[in-house]
Amino acid sequence: MKKIRIIPRLDIKGPNIVKGIHCEGLRVVGNPKDLAYKYFKDGADELLCMDIVASLYQRNFDFDLLRSLSDGIFIPITVGGGIRSINDINNALRAGADKVAINTHAIKNPKLLREAAKKFGSQCIVLSIEAKKTPEGWWEAYIDGGREHTGINAIEWTKKAIKLGVGEILLTSIDNDGTRKGYDIDLIKKIVSFSPVPVIVHGGAAGPESFFDILKTCKPEGLSAASIFHYKDFSIKDVKKYLINKKLRIRYA
Amino acid sequence: MPKTKKNIAIVDYGVGNLHSLVKAFKHFDENAFITEESKDIESADAIVLPGVGAFQAGMEGLRIRNLLDTIKNTAKNNKPILGICLGAQLLMSEGHEFGRFKGLGLIPGKVIMFDNSGEKIPHIGWNEIYGNKNIWRNTVLNSIDEGSDVYFVHSYIFKPTKKENILAYTKYGDIEFCSAIRKGNIYGCQFHPEKSGKIGLQIIENFIKLLG
Numbered sequence: 001m002k003k004i005r006i007i008p009r010l011d012i013k014g015p016n017i018v019k020g021i022h023c024e025g026l027r028v029v030g031n032p033k034d035l036a037y038k039y040f041k042d043g044a045d046e047l048l049c050m051d052i053v054a055s056l057y058q059r060n061f062d063f064d065l066l067r068s069l070s071d072g073i074f075i076p077i078t079v080g081g082g083i084r085s086i087n088d089i090n091n092a093l094r095a096g097a098d099k100v101a102i103n104t105h106a107i108k109n110p111k112l113l114r115e116a117a118k119k120f121g122s123q124c125i126v127l128s129i130e131a132k133k134t135p136e137g138w139w140e141a142y143i144d145g146g147r148e149h150t151g152i153n154a155i156e157w158t159k160k161a162i163k164l165g166v167g168e169i170l171l172t173s174i175d176n177d178g179t180r181k182g183y184d185i186d187l188i189k190k191i192v193s194f195s196p197v198p199v200i201v202h203g204g205a206a207g208p209e210s211f212f213d214i215l216k217t218c219k220p221e222g223l224s225a226a227s228i229f230h231y232k233d234f235s236i237k238d239v240k241k242y243l244i245n246k247k248l249r250i251r252y253a
Numbered sequence: 254m255p256k257t258k259k260n261i262a263i264v265d266y267g268v269g270n271l272h273s274l275v276k277a278f279k280h281f282d283e284n285a286f287i288t289e290e291s292k293d294i295e296s297a298d299a300i301v302l303p304g305v306g307a308f309q310a311g312m313e314g315l316r317i318r319n320l321l322d323t324i325k326n327t328a329k330n331n332k333p334i335l336g337i338c339l340g341a342q343l344l345m346s347e348g349h350e351f352g353r354f355k356g357l358g359l360i361p362g363k364v365i366m367f368d369n370s371g372e373k374i375p376h377i378g379w380n381e382i383y384g385n386k387n388i389w390r391n392t393v394l395n396s397i398d399e400g401s402d403v404y405f406v407h408s409y410i411f412k413p414t415k416k417e418n419i420l421a422y423t424k425y426g427d428i429e430f431c432s433a434i435r436k437g438n439i440y441g442c443q444f445h446p447e448k449s450g451k452i453g454l455q456i457i458e459n460f461i462k463l464l465g
Contacts, residue, residue: 003379076448096272121306123375123406167375251379251402
């Protein structure tokens with residue numbers, strides 16, 4: 001039976017891996033190639049590499065960086081940030097990506113998702129959602145690396161994108177991002193409850209208990225985390241051992 | 254004495270992630286290269302058919318590059334072929350994705366939608382392979398343990414007509430499906446060895462060993 005995936009997330013800015021809180025206040029935490037290789041060796045099930053300023057600065061993902069980063073890594077890599085066309089997706093796949101995550105340019109041009117899913121297959125196209133709770137209590141979709149709000153309801157947008165053919169959802173809670181206070185259970189529960197495609201959750205991972213809590217309450221297919229791995233609070237193996245002891249289906253390699 | 258590098262042609266027919274496959278073969282110091290030319294495929298020691306995408310687009314990609322006969326002849330000459338994901342599905346007689354389309358027909362059977370598993374589709378992630386370790390001996394799965402985790406990303410599965418062509422199977426939800434096929438020197442993996450960590454690299458190395 002299928003295993004739950006533990007996925008370190010690398011937020012890339014220029015030549016560095018950075019990490020912020022609520023997608024802001026970025027701090028340099030390392031070098032992309034070194035960290036990617038370290039997490040691969042530590043037993044990551046997949047890597048998530050996001051150029052967090054590509055959309056904001058209206059430029060492309062750095063495919064040369066991706067080529068070098070993916071060298072020597074034999075697990076799947078999802079790439080996001082500034083992906084705006086079929087051509088970009090093609091370039092990403094040829095530079096070592098297995099899947100692409102699209103947020104900003106999917107919101108600006110939803111047809112891109114349908115076209116991309118048709119050309120590369122749904123399994124290759126990940127909808128990235130960055131959601132923040134409004135004072136009225138609904139979740140709003142953000143773009144440009146969590147900086148620009150859209151007025152779009154993140155839940156409704158997810159439903160629409162699934163119909164357009166995306167094969168996976170990467171759900172980031174801006175409210176919990178970088179806080180290490182646990183995943184956003186309310187938001188995640190809402191999306192997982194209707195999504196027919198796998199959901200990877202991100203934002204707020206704390207100790208291994210926080211992974212267990214979200215798996216127990218919401219059953220997402222994948223758990224992504226950044227701060228706790230970057231700042232060495234816990235290793236990937238620590239988290240996996242804990243979850244295996246809790247009788248969850250985890251790949252231990 | 255330095256070893257002779259094997260020439261492994263990774264067929265580029267317009268779909269998929271080729272870079273990581275090249276890397277996986279180069280990891281073992283082999284001469285892997287991406288090509289869409291018949292002559293390169295004919296002169297190679299082995300060929301790999303990669304692929305991500307839809308069945309029809311895959312066959313069309315081979316057809317417009319005039320590679321259908323090239324690959325069929327490669328198979329006739331008993332040269333090792335490794336199909337991966339869509340590349341493995343194309344080895345079958347026909348595919349039922351967005352219609353009904355003829356495949357390469359190197360292994361009898363069809364490719365059908367993965368449904369009724371009670372689980373989410375696409376099937377994305379790590380899952381276990383099972384089979385018979387004796388049958389796996391001297392194949393691409395040589396010395397791999399049953400229950401090893403490999404990486405899947407797919408919405409369609411192959412259904413070989415003959416049991417003898419089933420090399421491995423995998424359980425997903427309520428369904429047990431064929432996850433690797435074999436006929437002589439022709440192999441197909443529904444999963445991605447080049448993305449399956451240590452186990453995947455072992456499978457790639459096993460394939461290289463088949464080349465002698």
